[in-house]
Every structure is written in structure tokens, then in C-alpha cells.
Amino acid sequence: MKAEAAAALGAASLSTESAVHSTAAADEGSVDALLRSASVSSAAARLSACCHGGAKMAVLAYSLGKREINQYFSIKNAKLLSVAAVVLLTVFHTASRHYGGSDTCDWLLSSGRFLGDNVWQPHGCMLHKYKSTEAKICLREKRIAFVGDSRIRQLFYSFIKMINPKVKEDGNKHENIPFVDGESTVNFLWYPEVNNSLKEQLMSWAEGSSPKPHVIILGAATWSIKLHNGKSEALFQYKANLTGILDTLEKLSEQSEVYWVLQDPVYEEVLSESRKMITNEQINLYNEAAVSTLNNNKKKVKFLEASRQAAMETISKSVDGLHLPESTRDVGAMVLMNSMCNKILKPIDGSCCQNTPPLSVLQKLAAALFLVSIICFLLLGCSKHHKSRPIPDVESGEEKKPPTAAGHFSPKGSLLAICKMSLIMLYFYLCDRADIFMKEQKFYTHSTFFIPLIYIFVLGIFYNENSKETKLLNREQTDEWKGWMQLVILIYHISGASAFIPVYMHVRVLVAAYLFQTGYGHFSFFWLKGDFGLYRVCQVLFRLNFLVVVLCLVMDRPYQFYYFVPLVTFWFVVIYATMAMWPQILQKKASGSGFWNLALLLKLLGLLLFICFFAYSQELFEGIFSVWPVSKLFELQGSIHEWWFRWKLDRFAVINGMLFALIYLLLQKFQLLSEGKGDPLFSTKISNCLLFVSVVSFITYSIWASGCKNKSECNEMHPYISVVQILAFILIRNIPGYARSLYSSFFAWFGKISLELFICQYHIWLAADTKGILVLIPGNPTLNIIVSTFIFVCVAHEISQITNDLAQAAIPKESGPLLKRLLGAGVFLVLVLILSQKE
DSSP states (O other): OHHHHHHHHHHHHHHHHHHHHHHHHHHTTOHHHHHHHHHHHHHHHHHHHHHHHHHHHHHHHHHHHHHHHHHHSOHHHHHHHHHHHHHHHHHHHHHHHHHHOOOHHHHHHHOEEEEETTEEEETTSOOOOOOHHHHHHHTTTOEEEEEESHHHHHHHHHHHHHHOTTOOOOSOTTSOEEEEETTEEEEEEEOOSSSHHHHHHHHHHHHTSSOOOSEEEEEOOHHHHHHTTTOHHHHHHHHHHHHHHHHHHHHHTTTSEEEEEOOOOOOGGGOOGGGTTOOHHHHHHHHHHHHHHHOOTTOOSEEEOHHHHHHHHHGGGOSSSSSOOHHHHHHHHHHHHHHHHHHHHOOTTOOTTOOOOOOOHHHHHHHHHHHHHHHHHHHHOOOOOOOOOOOOOTTTOOOOOOOGGGGOOOHHHHHHHHHHHHHHHHHHHHHHTSSSSEEEEOOOOHHHHHHHHHHHHHHHHHSEEEOSOOSTTOHHHHHHHHHHHHHHHHHHHHHTGGGSHHHHHHHHHHHHHHHHHHHHHHHHHHHHHOOOOHHHHHHHHHHHHHHHHHHHHHTTOOGGGSTHHHHHHHHHHHHHHHHHSSSOOOHHHHTTOHHHHHHHHHHHHHHHHHHHHHHTOHHHHHHHHTSTTHHHHHOBTTBSHHHHHHHHHTTTHHHHHHHHHHHHHHHHHTTOOOOSTTOOSSOHHHHHHHHHHHHHHHHHHHHHHHTOOOHHHHHHHHHHHHHHHHHHHHHHHHSSHHHHTEEEHHHHHHHTTHHHHHHHHHHHTEETTTTEEEESSTTOHHHHHHHHHHHHHHHHHHHHHHHHHHHHHHSOSSHHHHHHHHHHHHHHHHHHHHHHHHO
16 A cells, blocks of 8 residues: 555656646747647646545545554454464363374484584473583482493493593493493493393393392394394394393383383495495384384383484485584484483473472462462453553653543452463463473574564564653653664574674663663753652552562562662662652752752762762672572572673663763753754764764674674673663664654554563573473474464563553552551561472
8 A cells, every 4th residue: 555655646746747848848938838838837737636536545545444444453353363263272281292102302312403513402391401510419329231232332432431531431432431420320231232141231230130220221222133144033022022122121111210222223325345235225124123123012122213313314425425523413412321321310491301390489489379360350250351551661750641531440340350460471371381281492594583583674664653742851751772782682582692792782781771761861850850759669569579479479480580679679779769869859940050960970880880889899789688588589599690791791780771861961051952843862963973873883882892802801891881882772772853853653562561571582482491492383483483472472561551550459548458468468478488498
């Protein structure tokens, strides 16, 4: 429709140009030319009228079409569709788990794919990359035996290198190789064929005549093929010998873990003449014999097939055609380590072979509270849908006045909101705690980050509208800013782009920009309105923390785990204390008085000194935040270090925002800015100069960030220079009048729910507490991202409305009821902290 309107307008301009040329012909005095020009003008006028009419019809049709689309595809209908998708997907995955007869251990051992060079992805679960310290803890006081030929010896070396990376492969080729590291014992036993010698060794373990290993990994076939020149009689004998050791293996598996390693393929083209009879056809026959013999109904012997699948993609890199490249055999070793250790160490990013963790006391408490709310709601009966208020922007401090009609919130409305929240939390739990949906690890490539980035920015630019106001950093613009930043952060997280330092450093600026907005917005609010009342503070704190507190209970995670909310909450309290403490300096008081403006600057200087003092006193900082009950809010895994790192990294962002707000408001008050529609922010000369400096500064920072080689060193510089790119962006976005007059409604929509998007991604878009990716549609990564993103955005939007509704119900404006509820909330939080301490 837009294209048709543009075409019609283009035709109209062409008709106008024809009329101008005809007038010029009349000036030459030619009657014929005049008559011809008159007729052309008349025709052109008719064409113009027709084209203008067509343009109007096109615009009208576009508006009607848009209205028709909005009628059927509203956010309400989108949420209903997402609910249907969640129900269907939950039923599908539950049924496939129940009737499929397989679990994540089977997936780990049997199938997978390479995401990239040396990065193996098991089907449906996440592979943890074990470090030496973790391997030693897991294998403490354990005996492990690798039994087989030279391929098993390769697997043995890859396995013990995870325990001690300094191990060299210098053992004798056809002999046993012992390995002892502390309390762990891992031995390789040379048994290249399934024969009586192997049977005797297994029986000695089963009968107790020699110490029984806790884990036995065995496999052999290539020597049988080689020594008997691939004859069929050898295959029959191989199968008979397997049958002979089956009972012994089953007896051993009652107290030990027993793995049979299926034979990897060979690269026939480079095999030596003495190995030419070892063909992939023979390998497949021997694998089939092993599976058919050992895989009985008891299923006590586990089959390691994942390394075979990995080898099928990489065997062409083999030097001799028989033995695997080191990276491929490492896959088998890592799969074995995950199979043995995940159930013991329970790594968050190792979802294979892990059972659903038992419910904690706090999770049971949360479930009970939600259940009671649902029962109460059902007893009261279904209520009419409560219309949510517009969502205040608690991050930047801006707030729209709600309509007075929405001032009263019924008990049934509150219960309805809690019921919705309980169902949403059930979805959170199913996604990231229950063993229902699949999970996969992240893998970064430039295309997985930059292609979606380009796509969303094209969409954002396409959906642009005129701003209602053209002031610097107006509400629509700040929503837009938060929206595109949040989308970039989401893509950054799901693509695993933190591995690429230039992207990491730019995203660090985005986080600093959020805090900059926090300082700018809250300072502006307190400076202009002077509202330091308890109601306002409780509203902000509730909206910031409600979702996180609920998730701490439901997902059994500490408050600091959702680091951004503690950070923003802390800085809001600091801004409030700075502005509210004596003397309270507001714009009205400071108007026309240099003394009060100077006093405010001294206040901000005091805040800066406070920040610097703590930044250079880590021991004091950690000492203060390690005191109970404050420590329960800021500790992560028993340490305050993560909070220290997050706080220190962006310590100047908030005060930078406050200073910028003060300077802007003073310039605005003294009418030194031109904020009219289409007008540059300053005079033309100053605007062009500032614009040039801003562009150069923006590009200079990007060049510096792109040259970063070490995260630690660049993080040291980040607090001091991140403000350069933030200020450069603000000036580039606001100096041109036409830029201030437009905003992206696409980005602004996401900006209004940016806080919910940031928090919800932890569990229902990403997985394993952001370490992996949630898989709702297995086997189709693109469709999976589309479906999971659609549900994720709908959930975030609904939570923002629920939070807004419950904020009105939970926080009354009257001081008496408000203090009583604060007392109740305090008692509840103390109870939660005590219960969490006991676990």
C-alpha cells in the first residue's frame, strides 16, 4: 500500500512538471504551443487529481488493512496462541519422554552433532566441559578400567588428560598402562580381542579375586577383522565370545558402570596394506553383532555410540585411517566424563544424565502460596478482566499518571493476577528445572549474532512514527533506546557472543547506558517534583523486584543471580538518599540561586567520593556486604565477589546520568536549547561541531573496543570511558531536529517491557540459568527460536501487566495501611532468609 501511494505521488509530481513546461511554451508566443500546453495542462490536472485520489485511496486502504490486522492479531490473541503452544508442546515432550523410553543419558551416549570445530552437541541436553579440578573431585577414590585395543587406548589417554593435562602418550603400545593421580586410579588393560583372556579378566573382577573397578569401558573388533582377514567365521566367533561374557558383564553392572564402545569408522583410502581388510562394512557388521548380543531387555550394559557419530564427520582427518584425530577422541572422553560425573557434581551447564532436583523448602512454600491463591480465586468465582494501567518506567524514573478510575483494585482482581503468575511460574519451572524440555549449549559464530542484529534494526527503522514531543530524551525516545538495547542484549546472550571481546565490550556499554538512564530519570524526577514519599519509593522497589523475588522462590536461586535488578535497586536507593538527605535541593529552591546549585554539586561530589572510596577499598566493601542479612541478598555461591565485580564495572554510570540530567535541565531552564520540531538542538555552527565530535568519539570508542584482546584489562578501562559512547549516542540522536521528531515504535514497544525481558530470558528463552538454549522444537533450530521467542515475549508482556496490577493492590497511598503491609513484607522476607540459610 505504501508503495502504491508513493507511486501515485510520483505520478502527480510528473504531471506538475508537464504543466510547467507547457507554460514556458506559451511564453514563446506560439498559439499552437499555447493550445497544446493548455490541453496538456488540462490532461495533467485530470491525471493529478486522479493520482491524488489514488494516493488517498491507497492510504485509506492501508489504514483499513492495518486496523483489520490489529483486530485479529492483537497482543491478547497472541497470548492466547502462546498458551495453546505451551500446552501442546508440554504434552508432546511429556509423551515423548514417557513413551519414547529414553532419557538424557541415552541421548548423551548415543547421538549428537558438531556445532563447529571440536564443539560436540548431544541430542537434547548440554555437555559440560570438565576441568581438571572437577574431574579429580568426581573420580576421587574411584577405580576405572579401560579394556581393549589401540582405539580404547586413545580414549584412555584423552580421559586421563582431563584429570592431568600434562600427561604424555608415551606408554608401550601393546601393554597395560597404569595411571594414578591422588586418590583416582585409571588403568588401561590391553585386550585387543574378545576371547578367553578377556573373559578371565572380567570373571576375576566379578568373583572378587581382584579389586573390582567402579567403571569399566571396553570394546574391541578391529584385531579380530585383521587377524582373520575379514572372514565371516570370525564374525560368528566374535558373536559367540560376546555371548560368553554377557552374564559376567551383567553381574559386574550390578555394582559397576559398564560401557561398551561401538567401533568407529575407518578412512579406507589411507589404510595400510596390512589393514585393508578393515572396512566400514566389516565395522558395521561387528557393531550390529555387539548390539544384538549385549543389548537385551535388562539394558545393563551401556553403549557409547556418540564418539562413533563424531568420527563419521572427522575420520577423513585421520593420519593412518584407523586412529581418530585427537579432537574427535576427546568427544568420547568428555561424553564418558559427563555420564559418570553429572549426577554427582550436578553442573548447571551439564543437563545430560541429571535428574530433576528435589524441591527446596522455599519452592514448596511458593507452591503452597500459589495453590492457596488459586483455590481462593475459584471459590470467589471468576471475575471480570481487570484493565491494567499503563506501565510506569521504573528504570528511568519517568511515570505516567494513572487514570483515577483505576485507583481501586478488587480482591478478585488481585487473586486473578496471582493465579496468572502461578501458571507462568509453572512454565518457568518446567522449562528450566523439570526434565521435560530439551536444552542445548550455545555456539558463537559471527553470523548468529550479526544477521539477527541487522534484521531487527531493519524492522526498527521501518516502524517509525512521529514523536509526540521533541524534547531531548523524551519518553518515547528513552523507550526506544531501552528497546533496541534490550534486543541487542538478548541476541548477545542467545548467540554466546561474550566469547567475542569486541561485542562483549559494546554490550558492556549498553548495560552502563541502562544505569545512566536510571541516574538521569530518577534524578530528574526528584529534582523537578520533589516527591520523596514512601508510596513512590515502594512503587519503584516493588516493580523492580517483584518478579525477581518470585523467581528466587520458584527457581531456588539467590537474589544476586539476577544481578541487574540488585544493581538498579541499589542505585535507586543511593539516588534517593542523595536527593532526600538534608538539605533537600529542588529546582524550585535552586531557581535563580547559584548557592543552591553549588550545594547540589557538592552533594554529587560527595557521592562521587563515596563511590571512589568503595571502589578502592575492596575489603571494606566486601566486609559491609558480607554481614547478615545483607549478605543473603548479595552473595552468589557463598561469595560477595560477583556483586563487587558488577558494582565496580559500572560504578560511574549512574552519577554520569545524574550530572547529565542536571546540566540538561539547567540549559533548558535558561532557554539555551532549541527543542522545537525540526530545529537543531543548538545553533547551526555549534550543532555541527558537536555532531562531528560525537561521531568521531563514537567511532573512536568502537575502534578501541574492537582492538581489545583481554577482558580484564578492558574492563579496568570501561568505567572511565563508557560514558564517551553513551554521550556521543545521545548527541547524535538528539542534535538534528528531524531525528528528535521521529522514534521507532517497534523498539519503544520492547523498551516498555525491557526489565521483564531481561529477567525472563534466564529461564524461558535461554536454559540452564542462561548457560544454554531452551529447545521446544527439536531438530529445527530456526523454528525453535521463532516459537520460543514468541512465547517468551508474550510471557514478559503479561508479567509486566501483572506486576503493574499487583503494585496498585499491594501498595496503598494511605500511610497507615502502607506501613502495616511493609511490616508484613519485612516479616515474610526475614522468614525466607532464615529458611534459605538452613538449607
